[in-house]
Amino acid sequence: MRGVNRPLRWEIEDQMKLHGYNLNQVAELAGINAGNLSRALNGVARSITIGQLDALAQLFGKAPGWLYELYTEECISEEKWSRRRLIPYLVRCAEFGRHDCIEPVFSKLLDNPKNVSIIFAAAEQLFQKERLREAEHFYQVVIDGTKDSFSEMLAVSHYRLFLIAQGTDAEKNWRAVIRFEPFRKRLPEHLQLAALLKLTKACFALQKWDEVEKFADELAELSMALCRTREKIESERHLVCYYGAGLLFKGAALEKRGLYDQSKKYVRGYANLEWPEPLNEEAQKEVEMLKIWGKANLYTLEVLTGNKDIIDQYADYIENINRPTDILAGLITILKSANTYGFSVDHVLSRFSDAIHSFHSFDDDLILSDRHIRFRYHKAMYEFRHGRIKTGLDETLHCLSLAHKMNRNEDYVRCTALFEQYKAYASEQQIESFLQYPVRAV
Known part of the structure; x- marks a missing residue:
């Protein structure tokens, strides 16, 4: 047999003999094209995928991750990496805990800074699959291996680590804010909006009012600026939602500082929110909710100034809203x-x-x-x-x-x-x- 993937083929052929299967039977039972499997086993083409290898492992009764230590032969030839094969391979290694396979690949990849993008792509797939602990390690490798401090990939990696770190541990949350903050403006614009909102919320929970005001101002300014450009932004939520959230958190931070008159200006801003362009149904619902919160928060400011005569009216209002959070x-x-x-x-x-x-x-x-x-x-x-x-x-x-x-x-x-x-x-x-x-x- 020829080719760098000889050991992998030998293992597969040994299992075929052990189970008494011919090539066509294996192909049918594993759901693999018989021609592709034949070419892979004969070394004609490097055509076996990680998904096919997993199917073979299941057919032969092997544990998940079977032969992964040999699979790099399918991804590399004369120092040329197959991105198409390597990304799903790294993702599957992470999912099955095959760290013994991941680290040697990382070591080889990082010999060339351009290959960091392969690790980043695998990290993104793990993040989307909510394999956050595994993704965290990949993002950190990207950060350590990226030399360009203005790289968008670097900024996104810091953002993902910030998101992964968020929980109810206040000290950990604050460290995550400090670490991510310098990279927030290097994100693509659609991610900047979501990131600013999450930074604002994190700092609000931490009672860091200076930071809340700063990020809330940036959120409102950026969302309005993007609206005025008339360019379509693929953001997680409508721009009006981010704008309203910026006003809401700005008003809330001022309230926490006892600056009630200044706070009222922002509360009235989102309670009577006007937007330069037509709103879709989802955005209109958000605007209506901001009106409800605005009315409640105007009550809040009155109560905080000592107006006890409206306490019962305020209680009626929050009871009618019937939301435990409110x-x-x-x-x-x-x-x-x-x-x-x-x-x-x-x-x-x-x-x-x-x-x-x-x-x-x-x-x-x-x-x-x-x-x-x-x-x-x-x-x-x-x-x-x-x-x-x-x-x-x-x-x-x-x-x-x-x-x-x-x-x-x-x-x-x-x-x-x-x-x-x-x-x-x-x-x-x-x-x-x-x-x-x-x-x-x-």
Whole structure:
């Protein structure tokens, strides 16, 4: 037998003999064209694909990844790489955990910087298949192997790593933001929009208000600029959605800073959003939702300035919306105002007791987990200020557990200090629960 793929052919032919199959039987049972299989086994053409090799493995009762260590012979000849074969090969190696095959290929590929694009293409396929842990390694290899700091491929790899890193670990999320931020403007425009929105959301959850304002401004400006160019942009969502989100987060960041009058300007902007061109049905729905949020947030700003006369009206509004996420946001506002201006909202808390019990379901979402921890802290403060110490301590412990789980150091230290303030009134069980959490420095 001739050719560099001789060992692979030998293994296949040995299995054919062992199972008593002729070539036509193997071709039929494995779903492979008999002519292609014949040419591959005779070394006439390098025609076997990784999919065909997987089919043969299944036919012969072999484990997934069978003969992968020999398959590079199908991808390389005299230092020339077959991109068409190598990309699916690397993807399948990653899916089956054949790291022993991946690393030698990477080592050879990286001898020529142009070959980094092969690793990137495989990473993209893994990402689309949601094989994120495997894709993460591939993207890091691309980053390490790319010398051009302005490469679009490099920027996209950083963006993908940022997305993969997002979770409820606050410290990890912040590191991911810092790492990706310098590359955001090097992305293609359709990805820039999605990236800016995700950066804004991540920083909002982290309470990094400077960054929220910066990315929100960029998001609104870029979406409007792209609209004015009249060029068709294949973005994930309609441009008006990104524009409205930019205004929404800008207003929210100003609200968090206590700049309520400035915030109202942006809230009115997305509550009465006008767009230079006709909107499709999906975009129109987004605009209608922004109007709903705008009305709710104008209520929010009124409540935060101490207007307790509209509390019940506000409660009616969020109840009518009937979205647990909006109820959570509304109750944070109500509690914050009650704590600031010293009035009772017991009747509101009672009204939404069922919804409050369901808030734990938000703890795996970046934005909602941030809201949940803020709700528990404000509720703990509210209970303490109304003399319900035991309930306040319970809420503090709940808040502390969330801060611990989410690795939010500032919230963790703040909850610890709050518990210590009322520790003398704690039950043995509450103290026991508190002591299970380690001491952290500010």
